[in-house]
Amino acid sequence: MSDTSGSVLLIDDEEKYCRTFTEIIKRQVGVDIDWISREEQVLATLNRKGYDVVLLDLLFEGELRGFEILKKIRQIPSPPVVVVLTNISEVPSAVKAMKMGAYDYLEKTSELERVKVTVRNAIAASKTMSENIALRRTLDSEAPMIGNHPSIIKLKENILKIADSDYPVLITGETGTGKELVAKAIHRQGNRVSHPYLPLNCAAIPENLVESELFGHEKGAFSSADRKRDGAFVEAGNGILLLDEIGDMSLEIQAKLLRVLEERTVFRIGGHTPIKVPARIITATNKNLEELVRRGQFREDLLSRLDTLHLHVPPLCKRKEDIPSIFGYYMIKNYDSTGNEPPSYDNSILDFLMSYHWPRNVRELTRLTKRMSLYHTEETLTTDDLIQFMELDDPSQQKKPDLKSARQLAERDLLLSTLKECDWDIKQAAERMNMGISNLYKKIDKYDLWRDKGK
Numbered sequence: 357m358s359d360t361s362g363s364v365l366l367i368d369d370e371e372k373y374c375r376t377f378t379e380i381i382k383r384q385v386g387v388d389i390d391w392i393s394r395e396e397q398v399l400a401t402l403n404r405k406g407y408d409v410v411l412l413d414l415l416f417e418g419e420l421r422g423f424e425i426l427k428k429i430r431q432i433p434s435p436p437v438v439v440v441l442t443n444i445s446e447v448p449s450a451v452k453a454m455k456m457g458a459y460d461y462l463e464k465t466s467e468l469e470r471v472k473v474t475v476r477n478a479i480a481a482s483k484t485m486s487e488n489i490a491l492r493r494t495l496d497s498e499a500p501m502i503g504n505h506p507s508i509i510k511l512k513e514n515i516l517k518i519a520d521s522d523y524p525v526l527i528t529g530e531t532g533t534g535k536e537l538v539a540k541a542i543h544r545q546g547n548r549v550s551h552p553y554l555p556l557n558c559a560a561i562p563e564n565l566v567e568s569e570l571f572g573h574e575k576g577a578f579s580s581a582d583r584k585r586d587g588a589f590v591e592a593g594n595g596i597l598l599l600d601e602i603g604d605m606s607l608e609i610q611a612k613l614l615r616v617l618e619e620r621t622v623f624r625i626g627g628h629t630p631i632k633v634p635a636r637i638i639t640a641t642n643k644n645l646e647e648l649v650r651r652g653q654f655r656e657d658l659l660s661r662l663d664t665l666h667l668h669v670p671p672l673c674k675r676k677e678d679i680p681s682i683f684g685y686y687m688i689k690n691y692d693s694t695g696n697e698p699p700s701y702d703n704s705i706l707d708f709l710m711s712y713h714w715p716r717n718v719r720e721l722t723r724l725t726k727r728m729s730l731y732h733t734e735e736t737l738t739t740d741d742l743i744q745f746m747e748l749d750d751p752s753q754q755k756k757p758d759l760k761s762a763r764q765l766a767e768r769d770l771l772l773s774t775l776k777e778c779d780w781d782i783k784q785a786a787e788r789m790n791m792g793i794s795n796l797y798k799k800i801d802k803y804d805l806w807r808d809k810g811k
Contacts, residue, residue: 364410527667683721
């Protein structure tokens with residue numbers, strides 16, 4: 357059992373659950389935890405003792421309901437971090453609570469490891485926020501990394517572990533997975549949070565300007581240099597410099613970047629005075645840098661410097677169970693920004709979203725909710741509506757497929773992914789999809805998904 361310094365308050369109207377849960381937390385997490393089950397105790401207890409974290413049952417019954425208690429907690433000066441507790445069927449409510457300021461949510465049936473990670477992360481977030489209230493407000497406004505898939509939980513754990521380090525970090529992942537969110541999280545949760553965070557997209561800078569953007573230039577260094585200018589390394593100060601799309605950097609600039617990392621100094625173009633650059637360097641790419649090294653397109657010695665610490669962001673198709681939470685969060689966020697009321701939807705919408713392969717990952721899903729928040733103002737959302745908005749996200753389509761074709765494509769994707777996960781165990785796949793074995797065989801035959809073909 358690891359010792360975690362922090363105080364936690366559990367608010368739940370079921371006394372038996374409170375007693376059991378607090379004993380587990382005390383033994384397994386090693387925190388000071390109290391519990392209350394009566395609403396009249398809530399505000400008095402919070403005002404009497406400053407807790408780092410509150411675990412709040414969203415289904416708390418009384419004159420004050422869970423959401424009302426959350427509002428009251430958020431009104432306290434320097435409020436504690438709130439993690440809401442919910443049942444599996446109440447995930448949309450938990451997402452709403454996060455939009456209201458809750459840090460995270462836990463299903464009451466969560467495994468112990470998930471509980472431990474969430475409580476520890478919440479305590480760590482509380483301590484960071486309590487150091488500077490202004491920084492806490494900034495943190496609350498940032499888009500969170502949403503998800504409870506083991507790969508995302510592990511990613512969040514690793515961010516906490518490396519946040520205070522000075523070592524370079526390489527973040528890899530497909531386009532749209534949220535690599536910059538990871539870089540921002542390292543900045544927010546580390547000891548450089550009061551210093552600048554400066555992102556620079558290497559692929560978006562013209563080749564003839566890259567060196568100037570990175571290292572700066574002296575007045576008169578070239579024809580258009582009418583004044584001295586600091587580059588990104590200097591502007592980042594003691595903060596963090598994110599070099600995004602590092603795989604697109606030319607070999608010439610790679611050599612100069614390697615020298616900066618080795619010597620921790622830069623020279624402005626046209627200058628002769630070394631300038632110390634203490635910023636922490638984070639790089640990100642959607643390319644396979646080791647393959648680029650084999651092709652002679654990326655320096656091996658530079659890669660070994662950048663890859664001191666490595667974080668990988670999984671594609672959305674590998675963590676589909678997180679899609680309902682991500683979709684719900686951005687539906688509320690984007691509908692709120694337009695002043696429109698988000699539509700209601702049932703599990704058929706979530707099933708359809710989870711059956712899609714999301715080639716552009718979380719970015720594609722968030723863009724979908726942005727468009728819907730502007731154009732879909734009906735009270736309900738149907739699968740037909742959703743398909744139309746998803747089609748708008750694919751500029752390569754010259755002809756819109758009909759509804760039947762779109763549904764068949766989604767069904768085929770769902771069947772194929774489930775069969776792969778079950779290693780073509782027909783019985784297991786049928787049970788997972790709540791489908792008869794004979795019916796599954798028919799669909800495998802219909803879409804030609806036999807093992808030797810469904811690759």
